[in-house]
Amino acid sequence: MSLTKRRFDALIIGAGGAGLNAATQLANADARVAVVSKVFPTRSHTVAAQGGVNAALANVLPDNWHWHMFDTVKGSDYLGDQDAIEFMCREAIPTVYQLEHNGVPFSRLDNGKIYQRAFGGQSQNFGGAQAARTCAAADRTGHAILHALYQQNVRARTHFFDEYFAIDLIRDDEGAILGALVLEIETGEPLLIEAKATLLATGGCGQVFRTTSNAHINTGDGMAMALRAGVPLMDMEFFQFHPTGIAGKGMLITEGVRGEGGYLINKDGERFMERYAPNAKDLASRDVVSRAIVTEVKEGRGVGPNGDHVLLKVDHLGEDIISKRLPGIRESSKIFAGVDPVVEPIPVFPTAHYVMGGIPTDRYGRVVTPIQNGPEEVVPGLYAAGECACVSVHGANRLGGNSLLDILVFGRAAGQDIIKYLKENPNHRPMNETGVEQAMSRLTRWEQKGEGLSVREVRDEFRKAMEDHAGVFRTDEIMSEGVEKVKEIRKKLADVRLTDHSDVFNTARVEALELENMVDIGMSIVLSALERKESRGAHSRPDYTERDDTNWLKHSLYFQEGDKIDFKPVHTKPLTVETFPPKARVY
Numbered sequence: 001m002s003l004t005k006r007r008f009d010a011l012i013i014g015a016g017g018a019g020l021n022a023a024t025q026l027a028n029a030d031a032r033v034a035v036v037s038k039v040f041p042t043r044s045h046t047v048a049a050q051g052g053v054n055a056a057l058a059n060v061l062p063d064n065w066h067w068h069m070f071d072t073v074k075g076s077d078y079l080g081d082q083d084a085i086e087f088m089c090r091e092a093i094p095t096v097y098q099l100e101h102n103g104v105p106f107s108r109l110d111n112g113k114i115y116q117r118a119f120g121g122q123s124q125n126f127g128g129a130q131a132a133r134t135c136a137a138a139d140r141t142g143h144a145i146l147h148a149l150y151q152q153n154v155r156a157r158t159h160f161f162d163e164y165f166a167i168d169l170i171r172d173d174e175g176a177i178l179g180a181l182v183l184e185i186e187t188g189e190p191l192l193i194e195a196k197a198t199l200l201a202t203g204g205c206g207q208v209f210r211t212t213s214n215a216h217i218n219t220g221d222g223m224a225m226a227l228r229a230g231v232p233l234m235d236m237e238f239f240q241f242h243p244t245g246i247a248g249k250g251m252l253i254t255e256g257v258r259g260e261g262g263y264l265i266n267k268d269g270e271r272f273m274e275r276y277a278p279n280a281k282d283l284a285s286r287d288v289v290s291r292a293i294v295t296e297v298k299e300g301r302g303v304g305p306n307g308d309h310v311l312l313k314v315d316h317l318g319e320d321i322i323s324k325r326l327p328g329i330r331e332s333s334k335i336f337a338g339v340d341p342v343v344e345p346i347p348v349f350p351t352a353h354y355v356m357g358g359i360p361t362d363r364y365g366r367v368v369t370p371i372q373n374g375p376e377e378v379v380p381g382l383y384a385a386g387e388c389a390c391v392s393v394h395g396a397n398r399l400g401g402n403s404l405l406d407i408l409v410f411g412r413a414a415g416q417d418i419i420k421y422l423k424e425n426p427n428h429r430p431m432n433e434t435g436v437e438q439a440m441s442r443l444t445r446w447e448q449k450g451e452g453l454s455v456r457e458v459r460d461e462f463r464k465a466m467e468d469h470a471g472v473f474r475t476d477e478i479m480s481e482g483v484e485k486v487k488e489i490r491k492k493l494a495d496v497r498l499t500d501h502s503d504v505f506n507t508a509r510v511e512a513l514e515l516e517n518m519v520d521i522g523m524s525i526v527l528s529a530l531e532r533k534e535s536r537g538a539h540s541r542p543d544y545t546e547r548d549d550t551n552w553l554k555h556s557l558y559f560q561e562g563d564k565i566d567f568k569p570v571h572t573k574p575l576t577v578e579t580f581p582p583k584a585r586v587y
């Protein structure tokens, strides 16, 4: 197989909000930047973000970045790094204005200012009354942001490789990253992209669960590439289950619905969140609401013939508000649940939504391989930003509206730091041919065809195992079984074959590569979850019901080699303000 090569200053793998915001910085600074995406850029999953992006603009209610910071630290169940959180909450305000200037059509108040809605976990004055901090473009905020960023990149002449699949990073013997091997999906031709700096911006991995709000493309490829390059994944036990997925299907009904005044009821018509979170009620943090829904169903107060979901009531908002503020939700409910929320409540149940963990980075987007009790080492030439990265600003639980913020703030920060890195490292390092051969072997492995297990059957088995063994409630027994099942499935990968007719458009090969990636990520989730013997944020253990700050206020690290778990300290010291010390987390 011939191997074409291209050289760029910077390679960005992923064209969602994180990748495109980084690319704009670089292209505008006249760097030669390549953006690789396995789907057309504006189909990246950022397009699906509905509810909005947080910034303390104080357009609707009093607000400031310090209250935003407090809510984020509390929402993270005190596992978030407070220096990174302070940076993000301060940067939120100029970030939203920048988006506005770049053409994002935010919804407006009558006075012309950007509209802001209430989201879960938001408060005024450090835990007081509900705040309204989420800037929205109706319920299509991600769509508006992604299109604006794409247009900025087209103008800045970013070089796009659309529908190219990144297979693996190439690194040299010193551990520096030299670029990546990618596959042109249409032709099946491999391409080696050499770069002085490479940014992973490949998004989340919700597809590892059977029921998810995430698109088929969210298979955690960048995280798996990092693992294979020797980088650990951090805090992978923390996976967010969004409380309001369409029951049985998983598509998202944004928290913005509850922000606009919608609320949850059980089969008795009871507004049950009043029992679980007397103050915040339906706008408690997502982990709290998800656990409440699962408990209602388990205790026999679920709705429907099987009592397996609850209802989200919105009809009292009236058709005008629903059409103006939540048009996409009305459409999704009609298509996927067969109900019009203007007249009927929406059947909902928690759905796998967002990975708080990921590739460990500092707040400049630089990938770090931390060693317990030792200094963190920066991996030369490797950056990560967006959902695949873990800065960590979300800790054990992410607040709604903070992910779009994360991808924009840290995408930009990574772009800016790469500009600096390129000045200090003006030359390409020599290519490592052994590394290229290794990456090529991942591709050629899927040229073998014949009798064996199919990708589909192994994938279905794997995603079910993850749902059964790493869901909302986790016990030692459930998770130990999960680890064994994922290990079995990992072995089965050797017996998977493509059929003779299966790779007409190379999609079968891509699906096989994605499956390998997902199983690697799945292993990081179940092993990290089994290790953490406490309940914190989204990680809820009936056998260890309390948060244990004495033993577990630390980040976990999963290393693929030897399936090892290690830990590193949480950065509890912010940049300029006082630390928020851990407190009981009540809403």
Ligand SMILES: Cc1cc2nc3c(=O)[nH]c(=O)nc-3n(C[C@H](O)[C@H](O)[C@H](O)COP(=O)(O)OP(=O)(O)OC[C@H]3O[C@@H](n4cnc5c(N)ncnc54)[C@H](O)[C@@H]3O)c2cc1C
Pocket (backbone or CB within 6 Å): 013, 014, 015, 016, 017, 018, 019, 036, 037, 038, 039, 041, 044, 045, 046, 047, 048, 049, 050, 051, 052, 053, 054, 141, 142, 164, 165, 166, 167, 201, 202, 203, 204, 213, 214, 215, 217, 221, 222, 252, 254, 353, 354, 385, 386, 387, 388, 400, 401, 402, 403, 404, 405, 407
């Ligand atoms: C339904 C839904 C609604 C949401 N709503 C909100 C919200 O209202 N507010 C909020 O803050 N957050 C929201 N989120 C979360 C937020 O949208 C995501 O976390 C965020 O958009 C991720 O952005 P990203 O840039 O990291 O990745 P993505 O936008 O997912 O982009 C990933 C990119 O990587 C590319 N890629 C991946 N693997 C490869 C590979 N192997 N080779 C080449 N390219 C690859 C993809 O093609 C894509 O371009 C929502 C999430 C979902 C699922």
